[in-house]
Amino acid sequence: MKFRIMVALTVISLLFATDDVKSKELSTVAVFDVKQEKVVKVMPLTAELKDSVLELLQSSPTVYGGFSMNPSSGLVLHIPFPSPIQVPHKYYSNKINELYLFLEHGAKPTALLFLDNHKQIIVVLDVDLQKFVHQNDLSSIWND
Numbered sequence: 001m002k003f004r005i006m007v008a009l010t011v012i013s014l015l016f017a018t019d020d021v022k023s024k025e026l027s028t029v030a031v032f033d034v035k036q037e038k039v040v041k042v043m044p045l046t047a048e049l050k051d052s053v054l055e056l057l058q059s060s061p062t063v064y065g066g067f068s069m070n071p072s073s074g075l076v077l078h079i080p081f082p083s084p085i086q087v088p089h090k091y092y093s094n095k096i097n098e099l100y101l102f103l104e105h106g107a108k109p110t111a112l113l114f115l116d117n118h119k120q121i122i123v124v125l126d127v128d129l130q131k132f133v134h135q136n137d138l139s140s141i142w143n144d
Contacts, residue, residue, distance in 0.1 A: 032076040033141060040141050045079065052135055053079060058089045059127035074104035075142060084116040103129060
């Protein structure tokens with residue numbers, strides 16, 4: 001199962017890897033359903049979604065203390081940014097190039113961040129997950 005998720009995330013990354021000119025024109029968000037083991041939705045990275053993600057990342061981030069990221073259900077959002085973004089929170093010292101947002105029922109959201117200094121960090125976020133799902137038109141696939 002872990003291998004399948006990692007392969008799927010790698011495939012998603014490769015599907016959305018484009019040259020800089022094309023990625024500045026349009027960025028898309030891929031929504032991966034963990035139980036179905038496939039991308040169930042692709043949507044544009046709108047200003048509203050970007051703002052919602054920035055708000056989410058500012059919600060009391062803490063260092064992830066686990067050993068593996070292996071959700072058994074829920075959604076994983078792959079969000080590449082056309083240009084690196086700076087989150088206005090003291091926790092984030094570097095800009096973020098892309099992230100994977102793990103949304104699992106009964107758990108706090110977790111984000112795997114790829115930074116502009118070529119490092120990665122994993123953070124746990126303290127946020128109203130239902131509000132985020134509803135605001136970003138994910139309710140129909142979240143409840144399945």
